[in-house]
Every structure is written in C-alpha cells, then in structure tokens.
Amino acid sequence: MRHVIIGAGPAGINAAKTIRGMRPDDEIVVISKDKYVHSRCMLHKYISGERNERTVDFADENFFETERIEWKSEVAVTGIDAAGKKIICDKGDMTYDKLLIATGADSVIPPIGAMRAAPNVFGLRNLDDAQKIRGLAANAKKVVIVGAGLVGMDAAYALLELGKTVSVVEMMTCVMAINMDAYAAGAYQKRFEDAGCSFYLGKKVCGTGTSGDLVTSIELESGESLECDMVIVAVGVRPSVGFLAGSGIEVERSVKVDAHLRTNDPDVYAAGDAAGLSGIWPNAVKQGVTAAKNMCGENVTYDDIYALKNTVNFFGLATLSIGINAPEDGDHVEIREDRRNYKRVIMRNKTVKGILLQGDIRYSGFWQHLVKNEINVSDIKKSVFDITYGDFYGVDARGQYEWRVSA
Amino acid sequence: MKRIIIDAEKCDGCKNCSIACMEAHRDQRGGGLYTVDLLDPAIESRNVIVLDRKGAYTPIFCRHCDEPECVLACMSGAMHRDKESGHIMYDEERCAACFMCVMNCPYGVLKPDRATGTRVIKCDFCANDNDEPNCVNSCPKRAIFIEEVV
Numbered sequence: 145m146r147h148v149i150i151g152a153g154p155a156g157i158n159a160a161k162t163i164r165g166m167r168p169d170d171e172i173v174v175i176s177k178d179k180y181v182h183s184r185c186m187l188h189k190y191i192s193g194e195r196n197e198r199t200v201d202f203a204d205e206n207f208f209e210t211e212r213i214e215w216k217s218e219v220a221v222t223g224i225d226a227a228g229k230k231i232i233c234d235k236g237d238m239t240y241d242k243l244l245i246a247t248g249a250d251s252v253i254p255p256i257g258a259m260r261a262a263p264n265v266f267g268l269r270n271l272d273d274a275q276k277i278r279g280l281a282a283n284a285k286k287v288v289i290v291g292a293g294l295v296g297m298d299a300a301y302a303l304l305e306l307g308k309t310v311s312v313v314e315m316m317t318c319v320m321a322i323n324m325d326a327y328a329a330g331a332y333q334k335r336f337e338d339a340g341c342s343f344y345l346g347k348k349v350c351g352t353g354t355s356g357d358l359v360t361s362i363e364l365e366s367g368e369s370l371e372c373d374m375v376i377v378a379v380g381v382r383p384s385v386g387f388l389a390g391s392g393i394e395v396e397r398s399v400k401v402d403a404h405l406r407t408n409d410p411d412v413y414a415a416g417d418a419a420g421l422s423g424i425w426p427n428a429v430k431q432g433v434t435a436a437k438n439m440c441g442e443n444v445t446y447d448d449i450y451a452l453k454n455t456v457n458f459f460g461l462a463t464l465s466i467g468i469n470a471p472e473d474g475d476h477v478e479i480r481e482d483r484r485n486y487k488r489v490i491m492r493n494k495t496v497k498g499i500l501l502q503g504d505i506r507y508s509g510f511w512q513h514l515v516k517n518e519i520n521v522s523d524i525k526k527s528v529f530d531i532t533y534g535d536f537y538g539v540d541a542r543g544q545y546e547w548r549v550s551a
Numbered sequence: 552m553k554r555i556i557i558d559a560e561k562c563d564g565c566k567n568c569s570i571a572c573m574e575a576h577r578d579q580r581g582g583g584l585y586t587v588d589l590l591d592p593a594i595e596s597r598n599v600i601v602l603d604r605k606g607a608y609t610p611i612f613c614r615h616c617d618e619p620e621c622v623l624a625c626m627s628g629a630m631h632r633d634k635e636s637g638h639i640m641y642d643e644e645r646c647a648a649c650f651m652c653v654m655n656c657p658y659g660v661l662k663p664d665r666a667t668g669t670r671v672i673k674c675d676f677c678a679n680d681n682d683e684p685n686c687v688n689s690c691p692k693r694a695i696f697i698e699e700v701v
Contacts, residue, residue, distance in 0.1 A: 154626070185626040186647050199645075202628040426624040426655050433623075455650040460668045464654050505663060507599070507611070509620075509656030524604050533659040534601035534609035542700050543556040544614050545658045 145170045147439055148231060148238060150221050151246035152176035153184070154425055155416030155432035157203050159244050162436035164211045170440075172213045173240075175233065179218050180271055181207070185425060187274040188298035191281065192305040200271065221247075226392035226409045242411050242439040245388070245399055246432060249381035249417035257352030262359040265375040268299050277376065281306055284373035288312075288362045290349055292319040294456065296378035297332070300341055301458055303376075310341045311370050313362065317346040323454050323465050328486055328502045335459040344368065383418050396420075403445040405435040413439055422451030450516045452498075455505070464505040467498035467515040480529045487529055494522035507532060519549055552637030553676070554700045555687060557610050561694035562600065564608040569596040571689035575677050584689065592666040597674040598686055610695065612686070613660050613674035615639045621673075624655035630673075641673040 147163050149156045152174055160174050182190075183202040189195040208215040216235075223232035224243070231238040251267020259265050264280060266273050277299075281287070287303050289296045292314035303310045312319070318329035319336075333343060344364060353361035353369065362370045383398035394400040394408040398420025405413050415431035417423055427448065434446040456463040468490060471477050476491040485503035489496055495518045499511045510533040514521070521528060524535055538548035567584070574580075574587045577594045587594070598612045615638045622630045622639060629646035632639055648669045653661045664670045677684040687695050 183626045183628075183647075185649060189647060202626055204628065204631065425626045425651060426620070429623045453654055455654045457648055457650055457663075457668075462650055462663055462668065464650070466654070505650060505653055506665075507659040507662055509652075509654055509661060510659035512654060513657045526604070532601045533611060533657075534603040537559065537603055537609040539557050539559065542617075543554045543698065544616060547657070 146173070146239065146241045147171065147244070148173045148175065148240035148242070149244040149246055150175045150231070151244075151248055151416070151418070152178060152181045152215070152217075153246060153248050153416055154202070154428040155248075155418075155435070156244065156246035157181065157207070157432070158429045159246060159415060159432035159436040159439075160213050161207075161211060162433045163440055164213065166437070166440045166442075172211075173216060173238070174208070174213055175216045175219050175221060175231070175238075177218065177220050178271055182271040184269060184271075187268055187271065188302040190271065190274040191268075191278050191299070191302035193278070194305075197271070221387055223387055223389075224391035224393060224412075226412055229411065240411075243413070244432075244435050244439065245385075245393075245407075245412065245414040245418050246416045246428075246435075247384040247387075247418045249423070250384045251377065252380045252382050253377050254349075254379060256349055257363070258354045258357075258359050259352060259375070259377065262352070262354070262357055262375070264358050264373065265377060267377055268295055269381065277374070280374050281308065285309055286311070286370075286372045287374045287376065288370050288372040289376045289378060290362070291378035291380075292316070292343070292345070293322060293378060293380075294320060294454070296376070297336070297456075297458065299376045299378060300336060304336070304339045304341055311344060311362075311372075312336075312341060313344045313347055313349055313364065313370070315346070315348055319343065319345070320456060322469065323456055324463055324500055324502070325469060325488060328463055328488075328500060331461060331486070331502060332456070332458055332463075335461065339459070344370070381417065381423070383420050385418055403447075404438045404443070405431055405446050406438060421446070421449055424451050424454065427451055450512075452515075453512055461502065462505045463500070463502040464508050464511070465498075465500050466511045467496065469498060469500070471498075478528060480527075489528050491528065494520045496521060496528065509533075510536070513547060517549075523550065552615065552700055553697050554615060555612050555676075555684060555695050556698045557612060558694050558696075559607070559609055561692045562608040562610050563692055563694075564600055564602075565691065566600060567689045567691060568598055568610065568612075568686035568695060569600065571685040572596040572598050572674075575680065575685035592664075595662075595665055595672055597672055611658065611660055612695065613639070614658070615674070615676070620655040620657055621652035621661060624651040626651060629671075633678075636676065636678070638676045638678070639673075640675060640678070641671055643670050646670055 351363035399414035416428035490498035
C-alpha cells in the first residue's frame with residue numbers, strides 16, 4: 145500500500161507518523177513545497193533571529209529516516225487525477241493508493257493598491273515568507289503590519305526585537321480581538337507601545353503609495369499616511385486547495401470531508417486547514433492522526449471540532465482564552481482582578497461559556513473540557529474562579545484521570 | 552510503561568510529595584526534605600494536592616497519558632513521548648513558550664514556570680534519578696505508588 149501525504153505541516157507529519165506506527169511495511173511519501181519542515185507558530189522567532197531553519201522544525205530528529213518515510217521536498221503539486229489515482233507535480237507525476245491532502249492555507253493579501261504585486265509586501269505563513277522578511281528587514285527601517293491578530297502581533301514583536309519602527313493597523317478597536325476582551329488586549333497594547341510600537345486601531349487601509357514596484361506608504365481611510373519600507377499583511381488565510389480544480393475531488397472553500405475526514409473519493413482524505421474544520425495546531429494534529437487511522441482501514445471519526453481556544457504570551461504576560469469572547473444578553477459576567485491578574489468568566493444558565501485568564505494561567509487546562517462540554521457547575525458551592533479539576537476528579541483502572549460529572 | 556498510580560482515598564494531604572518534587576528539581580541534591588527552600592520559585596513542584604468540592608484531597612499528578620493532549624498541542628516538538636520509557640517528556644531547549652500544552656491538558660496539570668514564565672513545569676518521572684520518583688518515595692501513606700501499565 146502506498147500512502148501519499150501532501151503537506152508537511154502538523155496534520156501531514158502526524159499522519160505520516162501514525163501510518164508508520166500502524167503499518168510497518170507500507171510505503172509512505174510526504175510531498176512538500178517547503179524545503180524545511182517548520183512550525184508556522186514559530187516563524188516570528190525566525191524573523192527575530194532567535195531560531196534558524198533547523199530550530200523551527202517541530203518533527204522528531206531525523207524524522208523521515210527514522211520512520212522510513214520518503215520526503216519529496218520543494219515539490220509543488222499542480223493537480224490531482226482522482227480517477228487515475230495520480231498526483232501531478234512540477235517534478236514528475238506520482239501515483240497513490242491512499243492520499244491525504246494536508247496542504248494548509250495561504251495568506252490572503254487584499255487587492256488594495258499595489259499590495260498584491262509589490263515585492264516588499266508579505267504574508268507570514270511559510271518559512272519562505274519569514275526568510276524574505278528577514279532578508280529585507282536588514283535594510284528596512286519602517287515596517288507597517290496590517291492586522292493585529294496573533295500573527296500580526298507575532299510579526300510586530302519580532303520586528304521590534306530587530307529594532308524596527310513598527311506600526312500596526314487594525315480594523316477592530318483592540319488588538320487580538322478574537323482572542324480576548326478589550327481590557328486584556330489593552331495590557332498587551334501597552335507593552336507593545338512601551339517597546340516602541342504604534343497602533344492605528346479601528347482604522348481601515350484604503351490605498352498604497354508607491355515608488356516603482358515598491359509600496360512606500362500605507363494610506364488609511366482616516367487620511368493618515370504611514371511611511372514604510374516593508375509591509376506585512378496578517379488579515380487571514382484561505383485553504384490552499386486551488387490545485388484541486390478539475391481533480392474530481394469536491395471542494396468548496398476548503399476540501400469537503402465527512403466525519404471520517406474522507407472526501408467524496410473513498411481513497412482521498414483531507415486534514416488541517418485544507419479541510420477547513422478549524423485553524424489551530426492541536427486540532428490539525430488530531431485531524432492528521434484521525435485521517436491516518438482511517439487510511440489504514442480503521443473507522444474513526446473526528447469529533448473534537450472545538451476551536452474556540454488559544455493562548456497568547458508576549459513580554460512575559462500569558463493569556464488563555466476558551467469559549468466565547470463576547471457576552472450576550474442574559475449572560476452573567478464575573479471578573480476577578482488583582483495587580484498581576486485579570487480573570488473573566490461568562491456564565492450562561494448553569495454553564496461556563498467563556499473563560500479568559502490573563503497573568504496566572506497555572507493549572508488551567510481543565511477549563512477547555514468544562515466549557516466545550518457545557519458542564520453544569522451550579523452545584524459547586526464556591527466562586528467559579530476557584531473551580532479546579534479536583535472538583536471532577538476520577539482515576540480509571542489504568543491510573544489515568546477521567547472526568548466525573550454528576551448528572 | 553511505569554505510571555504513578557494514585558489512591559486518593561489514602562491521601563491525607565500532607566504535601567510530602569510536593570516538597571519531595573521540589574527537592575528532586577533543585578540543583579544541589581541531598582540534604583533531605585528539611586533543607587528545601589519552600590519559597591524558591593525555581594524549584595516549584597510538578598504535582599499539587601487540591602481540595603475537591605467536598606473538601607477531600609485530590610492529588611494532581613501528570614498521568615503521562617496514553618493519548619497525551621499536551622503532545623498534540625505542542626507546536627515546537629518540545630513535548631514528546633520518550634520511546635524507551637514511554638513517558639511524556641519536555642525538552643526545554645525546543646519549547647517556544649506558547650503554553651498551548653497548558654491549555655490542552657484536560658486535567659489542568661501543567662503550568663508555566665513562576666520564575667521566568669518561559670518554560671513549562673512538567674513531571675519528568677525523576678528521569679535523572681536511578682530510583683523511583685521522589686514523590687513516590689516520600690509518601691507516608693502509599694497513596695501514590697508505581698505500577699507497570701500496558
């Protein structure tokens with residue numbers, strides 16, 4: 145049996161590892177556009193110089209050799225012929241018995257002014273983006289970052305480390321608005337400002353000033369003009385599925401998959417951002433593992449679609465956010481705050497719909513289970529902030545923990 | 552794989568296990584529990600005992616899970632299963648301090664370190680000792696003990 149995986153991100157690598165674990169003798173091929181396996185969550189650390197090509201690798205050491213996986217790097221897949229079980233690549237075609245599409249997503253660069261064509265405007269998605277940014281940063285003084293989500297803030301952090309003059313433009317009125325409330329976001333904004341960063345919040349980009357090919361300023365609807373030597377656009381991603389046109393594999397915004405992560409073709413699966421189910425690392429890994437098990441003939445569904453969870457850590461300030469971030473009418477909001485901590489919980493009926501912890505996030509992992517499963521906490525007679533896993537404590541026959549929840 | 556099995560009924564909340572853990576993770580070993588600086592943030596305990604809703608002691612120790620959510624969440628490769636021992640190990644050098652593992656542990660066992668906020672505090676099964684984990688050795692009630700699980 146020949147398993148081919150397109151993409152060497154968290155879904156692809158973990159799928160390959162899982163298949164090898166189940167099928168010692170099957171042939172496994174990983175195809176990647178990239179020259180290096182890399183964690184995109186660490187690209188900002190590459191830009192700042194804290195890490196190099198080797199230390200942004202998240203796979204085990206000598207992964208491909210140890211696991212006996214054939215890795216075809218720097219190969220672009222241009223099409224699939226699902227009927228003929230063929231992969232069309234720029235460096236020759238390949239066949240497969242089982243195929244996993246784990247191609248991830250691409251940065252979206254909006255068609256504003258010269259943004260899409262200019263050689264000094266970048267997304268921050270792949271290592272080659274980070275390499276180009278680091279290369280150009282050597283001679284750049286002023287950098288504008290469009291988008292103050294996690295990726296934009298990561299980029300801002302890296303460029304501040306390099307001593308650049310950084311301006312961040314964001315349509316929302318606070319930074320990282322998806323991850324936290326305005327108060328918690330303000331704590332980060334302050335720290336970034338103290339490090340020299342300027343913010344243009346609640347503002348829209350409407351054009352670019354150019355000199356030759358290069359974008360030399362970002363124009364805002366407010367009339368402000370931000371001079372720049374380089375622009376990083378971090379406004380979102382789109383599943384990387386363009387090569388599937390005409391393949392016979394059904395695609396909408398992303399590859400269409402069932403609960404088994406199987407496409408309309410029974411031998412083709414998709415996982416990670418390409419499958420469009422959720423855009424965070426742990427879920428991509430789980431999807432890669434799930435798809436791999438099914439490719440090996442198991443019958444496993446992917447159920448953990450919960451993706452309203454994230455952590456943020458800048459300037460030594462950590463934040464954890466699970467669940468909804470904006471209370472609705474009738475929700476009960478509680479806040480607990482001291483000099484070092486800000487905690488906010490959103491309660492609905494007898495359950496926790498959202499928890500935000502900034503500062504001390506120790507022992508907080510249990511919140512995800514509590515929020516995701518809408519567990520009734522009304523019978524716990526203490527402040528919701530003092531709930532721990534101990535309140536649901538249980539140990540199974542093999543010594544593993546399990547959640548004990550009263551009906 | 553060896554696992555620290557917990558018999559919470561036997562726990563009387565003495566916290567010997569926590570002090571033993573601190574003792575096992577300080578640079579200068581030896582001298583016993585009574586020489587541990589309980590306020591030293593650099594050696595905080597990997598385990599903790601909390602009270603449940605009825606006031607009973609619940610020892611919270613890393614389970615080195617069969618399906619470790621911390622490993623799934625790790626985007627740097629720092630959190631991994633050791634092939635020989637089967638334990639879930641943490642490689643501080645590789646860690647990028649994103650704390651997704653802290654978020655993803657369904658039992659809230661993990662935490663960022665208090666001293667620097669740049670690494671994760673995680674049970675290493677006292678891997679550097681040629682003995683049972685220090686917490687197990689120190690429990691006067693045998694509420695925690697080692698068992699081979701398959």
